[in-house]
Amino acid sequence: MVKALAKTRKVGGSIVVTLPKELVQTQNIKAGECVEITVKKCRVNGFGIFKGMGPFTVEDELKGLE
Numbered sequence: 001m002v003k004a005l006a007k008t009r010k011v012g013g014s015i016v017v018t019l020p021k022e023l024v025q026t027q028n029i030k031a032g033e034c035v036e037i038t039v040k041k042c043r044v045n046g047f048g049i050f051k052g053m054g055p056f057t058v059e060d061e062l063k064g065l066e
Contacts, residue, residue: 002027005042 004023008015017037019029029035 002023004020006017006020008017010016023029
């Protein structure tokens with residue numbers, strides 16, 4: 001089984017997922033073929049949201065427990 005991340009987009013009343021080119025090539029997928037898709041929502045990665053903020057320390061973690 002091959003895994004890939006893809007972003008959804010709205011087309012008319014439907015939600016569409018485009019398969020990445022690399023996945024299509026490695027799996028030799030052709031237009032009109034039937035493929036099985038397992039859907040799992042991904043968590044949003046907050047990396048880079050708080051630019052300039054230093055890393056968390058042990059003290060920061062302990063403050064959250066109070």
